[in-house]
Amino acid sequence: MNRSVPENRDLFAIADLAKEFGISTRAIRFYEAKGLLAPERVGATRIFRRRDRARLILILRGKRLGFSLRDISDYLSLYDANRSQQVQLLTAKIDERLVSLEAQLQDLQTTISELKEIKKLADERLEKAG
DNA sequence: ATTCTCACA
DNA sequence: TGTGAGAA
Numbered sequence: 001m002n003r004s005v006p007e008n009r010d011l012f013a014i015a016d017l018a019k020e021f022g023i024s025t026r027a028i029r030f031y032e033a034k035g036l037l038a039p040e041r042v043g044a045t046r047i048f049r050r051r052d053r054a055r056l057i058l059i060l061r062g063k064r065l066g067f068s069l070r071d072i073s074d075y076l077s078l079y080d081a082n083r084s085q086q087v088q089l090l091t092a093k094i095d096e097r098l099v100s101l102e103a104q105l106q107d108l109q110t111t112i113s114e115l116k117e118i119k120k121l122a123d124e125r126l127e128k129a130g
Numbered sequence: 131a132t133t134c135t136c137a138c139a
Numbered sequence: 140t141g142t143g144a145g146a147a
Contacts, residue, residue, distance in 0.1 A: 015131075025132085030141060044133050069140070 012048040014039075021060060031059055036073050066097055 018025045031037050032046070036059055039046040048056075055076060062072040071093055078086035 013132090024142080026142060027140085029133085034140090046132085063140095 010050060012053060014046050014048065017048055017053060017056060021056065023060070028056070031056070031069070034069050034073060036069060036076060066101070067093065 014025045014028055017023075018028055028037070029046075032039065037048075037052055037055055039048045039052045041047065058076065059069075059072055062075070063069075067075075075086060075089055075093070078089060
């Protein structure tokens, strides 16, 4: 019954989290190196608690929404300190992200329109050529 | 299996 | 923003 290190539901080994979230152990260490995670250590081995796991979930969610690790780091850093400032930062970043996405959307729509126009002209030529 | 560092894209 | 490789 003695596993090497974590084996209950309160403690996790890096491999546990990597498997659960479908990411590499390297990526998790990378996030730690960037200051987004700060798991405890038993010797040199990382021990992740539920709160570390929760932070990882937030990191992954932030990434999925298109935020940089820097953005996510800044946000997480405010959790313990200024909570209302954290919310302010969040809304500001969301607005920023929204503006960026809207711009991308416009660009995509422009590209789609251009492609459709080109295709239309090409199809018309095929008509004439018979 | 885990750790770290350095290189590399 | 990560990965690969080598060594412990």
